Amino acid sequence: MYSWKCYFRVCLVCSEFSPPVDIFCNSCWLNYYELTQSKRNSRSENYKFPLHRLWVWNELSDQYVRPVVYNLKKGHDHELFVKLAQMFLSKVSFSQYKDENLIFIPAPAKYPKLNHALYFARGLSEVTGRPYFDVLKESLQKKVSQKNLTRIRRQNRKMFLKLSLKRGNRTRFIFVDDVVTSGSTAEAAYRALGQPKKFDVWVLAEKTLKKVALD
Numbered sequence: 764m765y766s767w768k769c770y771f772r773v774c775l776v777c778s779e780f781s782p783p784v785d786i787f788c789n790s791c792w793l794n795y796y797e798l799t800q801s802k803r804n805s806r807s808e809n810y811k812f813p814l815h816r817l818w819v820w821n822e823l824s825d826q827y828v829r830p831v832v833y834n835l836k837k838g839h840d841h842e843l844f845v846k847l848a849q850m851f852l853s854k855v856s857f858s859q860y861k862d863e864n865l866i867f868i869p870a871p872a873k874y875p876k877l878n879h880a881l882y883f884a885r886g887l888s889e890v891t892g893r894p895y896f897d898v899l900k901e902s903l904q905k906k907v908s909q910k911n912l913t914r915i916r917r918q919n920r921k922m923f924l925k926l927s928l929k930r931g932n933r934t935r936f937i938f939v940d941d942v943v944t945s946g947s948t949a950e951a952a953y954r955a956l957g958q959p960k961k962f963d964v965w966v967l968a969e970k971t972l973k974k975v976a977l978d
């Protein structure tokens with residue numbers, strides 16, 4: 764299916780380069796199973812929307828999840844995001860959506876050429892055969908680093924749709940992002956989409972760690 768080149772990369776956790784690396788190197792896979800194969804399922808109850816995440820980013824998993832999130836920000840590799848999508852979908856029971864028209868909506872790009880939400884949405888689309896539409900745009904006038912935004916401004920962030928989207932009763936929008944912290948980005952996306960009845964959030968990591976602001 765994929766060429767050997769998809770194993771020719773550095774480990775997302777320890778940055779070790781000793782191919783074949785399948786997302787993580789062998790020793791990091793062991794840590795991965797220890798940290799993530801608990802009885803916890805993918806559903807988080809901390810938000811007003813149904814939210815599924817692959818990892819919980821807390822004090823215990825910080826050492827592991829932080830380098831993965833930072834390494835993903837460095838660049839993209841389509842096969843890698845397909846693998847992450849497969850890993851994600853192995854935790855979510857997809858049959859619950861079989862009668863619905865799912866549309867994946869990636870979070871708007873935080874940096875012009877590095878939109879990992881878009882890459883993740885594309886990976887999910889490839890694995891599920893459902894479409895993705897990159898239609899959200901942030902309506903902040905000035906480009907300000909998110910770290911410099913005050914909490915209040917972050918909560919008031921606004922998005923709009925670049926294109927209108929056709930929807931029916933069976934349409935479910937799945938907002939896709941890499942990390943969720945406060946849920947304010949998802950909230951802005953929900954409003955931009957016209958507060959649809961069916962709206963879920965799928966992220967790689969739910970950050971419950973409070974020490975460092977990163978969303």
Ligand SMILES: [Zn+2]
Binds near residue numbers: 774776779787789
């Ligand atoms: Zn490693």
